[in-house]
Amino acid sequence: MLARPGFLHRLREEWAENQLAYWLLVPSILGFAIFLVFPIANMIVTAFSDVDIMAHPTHFGTFQNFIDLAHDERMPMIIRQTCLYAFGTVLIEVIIAFPLALILNTHFPGRSLAKALLLIPWAMPYAVSAITWKWIFHGQMGSLNYLLSEVGIIKDYVVWLGNPGTAFAAAMFVEVWSSVAFMAITFLAGLQGIPPHIYDAAKMDGAGAWQEFRDMTVPQMRNVFMIVTLLSIIWAFRSFAVIWILTKGDPIFRTDIAATYLYKLAFEFRHFGQGFALSVCLFVVLTLFSVIYTRLLGAQEGA
């Protein structure tokens, strides 16, 4: 079908012209193929196989792992928590990050210091941040209880990581704390990318600050806004270290999300089959997001 006259010739021409480019790409393509594409394929095949206790697939061609997963009585809870965690943290991040970006886009003394301090949570190793917050949330000796009781907000010390509600809120808080700066900085870049002459025109028309914001800033920021929000949702979906260190899903799976639960299924309960099935589900969800994301980027570029 491809052997149209001249096709081979064109192929040879392409090769002659761009030979070096292909050679330069070989190492990275090999790397991706072995350590990324192959494990993904392997994961999908294994999810549809009988899996023994050593994680080896023994017999391909079954939906049993997915059926077992669907019958896992904890799954509805895990799904609910995963969605709440991902969408909830991102919603809070947007609410904080957008005003923050607007502030950072104005001129005030100490602006670069503020930016640098704001980025510290993002630069700190995830693991270390989570460990430190665990200490801050500590029931008897933690600084949070101490500060809140000094100020008079609480009378009795709260075991923050011991109650399902507060533990989940704490995990969400730490996620927001560590990601919000990146979102703010990205919004800021978007704001700075708005051509200033747009505002000049609005000023000439006598638009007030709010009108200017609503009619000029918001529409200009729509694409950036959607892309960054989507990216953050994806990041929150795959969040693992924060919860694993802070609560490890405790108490009684009430702070588990898909990422931590699949790890438990596989490496703690040795239900490898269900672990693979859940991995594939998470993979499919992230792929969908990823497709929307690349589409949005394409639209952005085309605009």
Place this chain on the structure above:
Amino acid sequence: MIAKETPGMLTPRMIKLVGIFGLLIPVLLISIFPLIVMISTSFKTSQEVYIPPPTFMPRAPTIQNYLDIWRVVPLGTYFWNSLLIGLGSTVASLVLAIPAAYALARYRFVGKSVYVLFLLGIQMFPPIVLILGLFRLIASLNMLDSLVTIVVLNAIFSLSFNTWMLMGYFMTIPPEIEEAAMMDGNSRVGAMVRMVMPLSWPGLVAVAIFSFMNGWNEFTLPLTFLQSQDKLPLTIGLFKFVTRFKVEWHQLMAASFLATLVVVVLFMLVQDQLTRGMVAVSEK
């Protein structure tokens, strides 16, 4: 409104500044709060940490914890392993990313757009989603409990971002520079190494530091693939410390502060470039 008419005292600009700082200062305090707690705890004695009531600032600051932690846990080994993982990942990732980025920046070849889309797409898949597939692969390659595994996987997982960022850098360098070098008798690769590399060192440094931080901060991969105590990096070493029955928080915070110091200092050095790069990649 009234304040606006009061001459001298409260100008609109002052009101604006009060508003800005009123919103900004609480956010900044929460941002650096863990760092403050970490530092403060690390200078406390064990009595001060464990006998109520808690204190905020150390009553009798001591550097004892910074001396003790090296004996309590093999902190030196953890540091060394984190360093090896960080440096190894950086080198491996650059070796793979530089040629790929150069090819993407300079050539228009068949399949380029597919490769670019692929790069964008795989950014979404972090270790945790693929961890079981990776586990099977690493086990069958007999590469469990090896630092090389962590280095290779880290390199692969930061490769897409690094390629993107370097591609952007290479594109800012006019191709005429290589053409001139090739006229002088250099090969294409020679021209790239001799002319393009030196010109793009700010990009190379930013990417190198990003890869190093990625390696230094990585948690999921070493948690899954490393077992031996003498191979653990800081993130896992400190995590193991926190899962003990009785946690020595004052010592743990001292070790945490040292682990943080390294990356935060590195981060501050390239903060502007790195954030610009991250922003550019996410928005393209």
